[in-house]
Amino acid sequence: MKGKQWDSKKNEKRTPFLENVKKAVRNVVSKIFSSEKQDQQVVVVIGLTEAGKTVYCNVMIDRLRRLFNANDNTGRYTVKCLDDETEERIRNVVTDIKKGEWPSPTVSSESSQIKIAYVNKKNKKVEKELIFRDYGGEAFERAADYLKADIETAPDIILVMDSTMLGEKSGDKKFAGILRRLLKQIDEAGKAGKIALIFTKADMLDEETRSGVEKLFEEHYPSAFSYFRGMGARGAQFKMFLAAAVNCPDTMTPPKGFDSAKHSEGLIEPIEWLLDIKVPVDGNL
Ligand SMILES: Nc1nc2c(ncn2[C@@H]2O[C@H](COP(=O)(O)OP(=O)(O)O)[C@@H](O)[C@H]2O)c(=O)[nH]1
Ligand SMILES: [Mg+2]
Numbered sequence: 001m002k003g004k005q006w007d008s009k010k011n012e013k014r015t016p017f018l019e020n021v022k023k024a025v026r027n028v029v030s031k032i033f034s035s036e037k038q039d040q041q042v043v044v045v046i047g048l049t050e051a052g053k054t055v056y057c058n059v060m061i062d063r064l065r066r067l068f069n070a071n072d073n074t075g076r077y078t079v080k081c082l083d084d085e086t087e088e089r090i091r092n093v094v095t096d097i098k099k100g101e102w103p104s105p106t107v108s109s110e111s112s113q114i115k116i117a118y119v120n121k122k123n124k125k126v127e128k129e130l131i132f133r134d135y136g137g138e139a140f141e142r143a144a145d146y147l148k149a150d151i152e153t154a155p156d157i158i159l160v161m162d163s164t165m166l167g168e169k170s171g172d173k174k175f176a177g178i179l180r181r182l183l184k185q186i187d188e189a190g191k192a193g194k195i196a197l198i199f200t201k202a203d204m205l206d207e208e209t210r211s212g213v214e215k216l217f218e219e220h221y222p223s224a225f226s227y228f229r230g231m232g233a234r235g236a237q238f239k240m241f242l243a244a245a246v247n248c249p250d251t252m253t254p255p256k257g258f259d260s261a262k263h264s265e266g267l268i269e270p271i272e273w274l275l276d277i278k279v280p281v282d283g284n285l
Contacts, residue, residue, distance in 0.1 A: 040129045043274065044150050046182070047160035048175055052200035052245060053134050054106050056160060058093035059245040060267045061086075061114060061132070063260040067268070067279055068116070077280060082113035082129065097246055097254045109135045118277055128275070132158075152189045156196070156274050163199035163242065166216040167209055176221050183227040187234070194237045195228070196270040202244040214240050241270045 045053050065079040081087040089112065093103045112132040120126045133150060151157070159179075165172050186195070199213055209216065217240065218225045228238045243266035246254045255263055268279050 039127065040131070041156065041275075042131045042133065042150065042153070043156045043158055045132055045134045045158045045160060048162070048178075049105070049136065049138065051160045051162045053160045054093065054103055054110070055097070056198065056200050056243065056245045056267070057112060057132050057134050058090045058103070059097070059260055059264060060271065061112060062090050062094050063264060063267050064116070064271065064279065066260065067281060068118070076117070076119050076125065078115075078117045080115045082115055085110075086112045086114065094258075097258045098256070100253050100256045100258075102254070106134060106136045108138075109133060116275075120277060130275075148185065151186050156194045157186065158270065158274070159195060159197045161197065161199050163201050163209075163213065164204050166199065166213060166220060167205075168220070176224060179221065179224045180227065183224060183231070186236075187227065187231055194239070194274050195231070196274055197228075197238070197240045198266075198270055199240065199242050200245060202242045202266065203247040203249060210242070213242050239270075239273055241273075242266050243270070 045057055047053050061079070068077040068079045081090070089110065096103045110133075112134065113129065114132075115127065115129050117125065117127045161175070165175065197217075199217075202210060205213075232238050243264075245264055245267060246258060247263045247265065248254055260267065271277075272279055
């Protein structure tokens, strides 16, 4: 009995330390587990002012919702906005574009929160909250200081770049500098997430530029490109995409009666890659 008491006292003495160790282990395990579960995924959207982030994000979510709704009558594929602001923002952006106008510039940062449900490649139903954090270009320009916390925790990043900038021979020095600092920050955070680099406004490119986008980026932004390569070697995944959220073939204004099924391209591919899903397009679910 005495021995037992002595033992329990000894245990009592040790408990805080052991408990702390156990707690830390539990925390790590639950973090790993929850990131594996991936029921909430934050996607940080960054790029210079005017790069096309707001247009891309809102048109893309609208398109995703349309594709899911149009192609599924079993309710297995759904996209829902999680708050009124998100719903309103998408509606406003799409309405403006349909009227032949561009949305007004983002003031600070905007969060679009959606919940998507789908059947994954293993035939398992997945529900996920996606939070797109669309940062005003200013945050990006200020060497990404605001983004630090997000970058350290966010699983995935969408980098948006105006593809017409690729045509400039020496690259845009300002953009190159910021990009380098940002990539360094992402790299130092040691996150092995996915980075999608989306070149928007593809409708404004001539055929030659269009077909050589990746090469041009490599040539004109060599240090950013080699950073991406290096990050890839350290476990992060990186992929480039070409998109036109709003095809404006002749003028700089959106076509009246804009319809993302007809007047957009490359919207969904980055999301398919980031989420590792196949978005239905043919109605055969
Ligand atoms: N031609 C064309 N212009 C676009 C496209 N997306 C955006 N733009 C232009 O780029 C401007 C800035 O877009 P916005 O999404 O507000 O940029 P943000 O500052 O990165 O959010 C718009 O006002 C349009 O003039 C596109 O897909 N095609
Ligand atoms: Mg914006």
